[in-house]
Amino acid sequence: MVRWASSRYVVVIATRPPRIPMTDPAPSPITAAILVIGDEILSGRTKDKNIGTIADYCTAIGIDLRQVRIVPDEASEIVDAVNALRTRYTYLFTTGGIGPTHDDITADCVAAAFGVTIDVDPRAKAMLLERHKPEDLNEARLRMARIPAGADLIANPISKAPGFRIGNVFVMAGVPAIMQAMLDEIGPTLATGARVLSETIEAGNLPEGNYASGLGEIAKAHPGVSIGSYPSMTQQGFANRIVVRGKDSDAVARARVEIADLVAQLKAADGKA
Structure with a gap:
């Protein structure tokens, strides 16, 4: 199967933002x-x-x-x-x-x-x-x-x-x-829908185990948004980010505030504020 991935072919791929169609959002997902x-x-x-x-x-x-x-x-x-x-x-x-x-x-x-x-x-x-x-x-x-x-x-x-x-x-x-x-x-x-909004809260090197329980409670209280914790490794060690995603800007904002408060409290208690 010819995939242009062998030495016969060289494909230069330029990363670019998608060309977004300007259409009205559809009413259903x-x-x-x-x-x-x-x-x-x-x-x-x-x-x-x-x-x-x-x-x-x-x-x-x-x-x-x-x-x-x-x-x-x-x-x-x-x-x-x-x-x-x-x-x-x-x-x-x-x-x-x-x-x-x-x-x-x-x-x-x-x-x-x-x-x-x-x-x-x-x-x-x-x-x-x-x-x-x-x-x-x-x-x-x-x-x-x-x-x-x-x-x-x-x-x-x-x-x-x-x-x-x-x-x-x-x-x-x-x-x-x-x-x-x-x-x-x-x-x-393509028909388009309501765009997903995203907010990121930097948890730094605060361990996920410290905030997992509280984050779960916040997620239960905000069923209209998606909340995820994403650890990564840097030269300084772990760096955790909590991402809130949803289509309702008010719901995303409310969840973000609660998560930011949770992280701030835990950092203060842990001496990492």
Whole structure:
């Protein structure tokens, strides 16, 4: 499977903020899942870089990313995962498996999941001809123009081989730079929800065990927000951060004040204020 991760190809990936679509938020929660397809991800040979990009994008536009699944290049696994996730969430984003080699079977599997036929799409073939001479469009390259019946194409400004959308499923490339370009293409078509607000309280080197009980009580008192404690290691030792997330600014602010008070009291008692 060609992933542009070997010595044959060099892809320079520039990290940039997502291009946010300017649409009105939908009244009900918008949810999503990611399906990563590829033996090379599961084996550890290729390190996934797409999950974080899609997660950042979803968070920025108020889409709740609820699940990430990674499956091998096996038809039954892909079909089952597509059907399970597309029926449960508003959107399903897939990455990987739409290249020119025999094990690039994502398009066929998505077609099978929807119960539709798949064949070379004239629109997709025309896109490939923007990059390749007609005599160079061999059978392998034409595999990248095979699109399920009824699908809309997702433009690929980098290498021209398109992704596609069918129903609520967006099928994109596994190469990070190309996936991000495709994500930018589909962004304006996505429904958006209320954006998640986030507040961080620095707990410093105050041990989690000192505030775990109090933090749990605050979490119970504020069911509308998500509260998490995230330790990290620095040169000075542990540095803990408590993050409050939610869509109601007042609820987030109230929880933040209570947590900040808890941390201040514990630091004072511990002589770390």
